[in-house]
Amino acid sequence: RQHGGSTVEVRLFGNNYDEAAAEAKRLQMQEGMSMIHPFDDPYVIAGQGTIGMEILKSSVSTPLDAIFVCCGGGGMLAGIAAYVKRVRPNVKVIGVEAADAAGMTASLREGQVVTLDSVGLFADGAAVKTIGSETFRICNKLVDDMITVSTDQICNAIKLSYNDARVILEPAGALGVAGMKKYIEENNITGQTLVAITSGANMDFDRLRFVSERADGSERTLAVTIPETAGTFRALYELIWPRNVTQFSYRFESESKANILISFQPIVNIENDFDNVVEQLNKNDFKCLDISENELAKVHIRHMAGGRSIVPKERLFRFNFPESPGALQRFLTSLDMDWNVSLFHYRNHGDDVGRVLVGIQVGRSCQRLHQFLDNLGYSYVEETDNAAYLRFLRNSDSEEKN
Template sequence: PRGGGLLAGVAAYVKRVRPNVKVFGVEAEDAAGMTASLREGRLVSLDSVGLFADGAAVKTVGTETFRICNTLVDGMITVDTDRICGAIKLAYNDARVVLEPAGALAVAGMKKYVEENGTTGSTFVAITSGANMDFDRLRFVSECADESEVSLAVTIPEKPGAFRDLYNTIWPRNVTAFSYRFESERNANIFISFQPIANVENDFEDTVRHLRENGFECIDISHDELAKVHVRHMAGGRSEVPHERLFRFDFPESPGALQRFLLALDIKWNVSLFHYRNHGDDFGRVLVGIQVPEKCGRSLGVFLENLGYRYSEETDNPVYRRFLRNTH
């Protein structure tokens, strides 16, 4: 079978019994063979297709399905991977069903159509057509599905307390990711993700403006594929940091928990590495590098015990020494 069969069949039936009902097809942006063919008025073969929505990914749609769709379909909608992931999450939250990417295309397209056209008072039906999902793909979906999460690259001065000042500027918004690695004596580059306050118009734009007014240079990287797929997991690298010691901390995850941790960590020693990601667990997990001269070892021990959080030192961990620390 060739592409377009479901759309052609639905259009043929609906237009026969209810010709006034509009029928739209939905395709992934990187596998939009029917969209291209209907736009050109002829069969178009794609050079390549994306395989995320593999159940609807063909280079060339069928001749007969194209003929039917060209006659009966009212339009085509294309959606990106983030919208597909958001639709999978929406379907799960609403009906407790897990759709495969191709099966969620109609939900993603319907949501995009309503958002872009501001349609109200109409009835929409999305045909969900598959649930072939595995845990490896679910892991990717969970990273991309949260449409409320935004990401910024922020430059802060390399000095004690700058972390806290940055976080307090964003507070009370929920910070979901926070990554930093010492780079120079002057400035630090932070990868930070957070959720703007719901139902507050232009809250993200206001937050960015507020950051800049407080001296934090920042750029929006929420829709940057390189940032979302790769850099967020790679921010940092090997750095030569004198007297650095590495610790893992666990703290009970709750609203404001990261802020409380940062306030507790407001110390005289410089933080040279910081990584936090909210995974929805009951405990938040933070990796922290602290520059501690040897003469301060005893006072550091007292500080860690008084901090009140479970911790373990990873300074001698071979992974840290191979990937995060430059000793030459």
């Protein structure tokens, strides 16, 4: 409305671009309206191509090796390729699509316009089932390459852009950055001048929680099985130290073994550091499974690890400690006690305070426990009677009378 005032009527329809486009075509036919296509129109393509003109004008007499362009229906990619290839044909133009909405990639591979069965909606600004016929014709002739990126790679690009320029991009707007980063890593690119087009910042604030959770490309996650014996809990952590541990989840399962879900950041300047950690764990009989790329684990299991367990005399405590390098190790070292730890959960949320949930098999009548907790030096709250704990983590068979 701000561009047309009272002469504009805004009609919202459908849950995605394709549904809205189908309704627009119906209105065009039934009400005699003119259709201005968002990408498959020569004038729209030409208008988007002026981005390429701006880039080349800004890089006169300077090196420029490649331009990375986000792609939905293909209008921007086609327009930029048309201009750049006419003026500086040696500059590569590379399109970037979300892996779950890669209509242009599929069409170029098949040599014809392909309609996808479905598209993911995380990068909803570029979620198009059917690309344009004109955009396909131009891209098929002029675009050098296509790259597809995952949701995690898009989230990481949003984080990189914020850290570098303090700009929060929407997922579709970060496709160019994500594709450029992937291209550099896969081809070991150094000494080149690359441009990534950032094309939108229509970010829903509630979505930032998901972006933050998935943006850390350096985090690796293992499912580790250890013997349920005294000392193995700390021995596992010491094999990973001094790497930054971002998650540590454990729940008592049986008297013979324990399953741990642990996430950490390998040391970047040590070659094959993650593989070395896995090798050391296996040498110490800590059998582990890499679930870093397991979508079920990342979306659901990491939040559900543990669950109910039959643990007699269990008491539950929440601890807070100052979050700093080595703080979790110091906390684990301070938990040097005679009682069995039956539950442990820690997740680094980037806060200045680390939060740990610990279950201890001790019973309510133990007087030494409070003296031990006070000597720890960390603030804590007992949650043994918390309704959420009783309903979701404590099996009724483990209740006891004190």
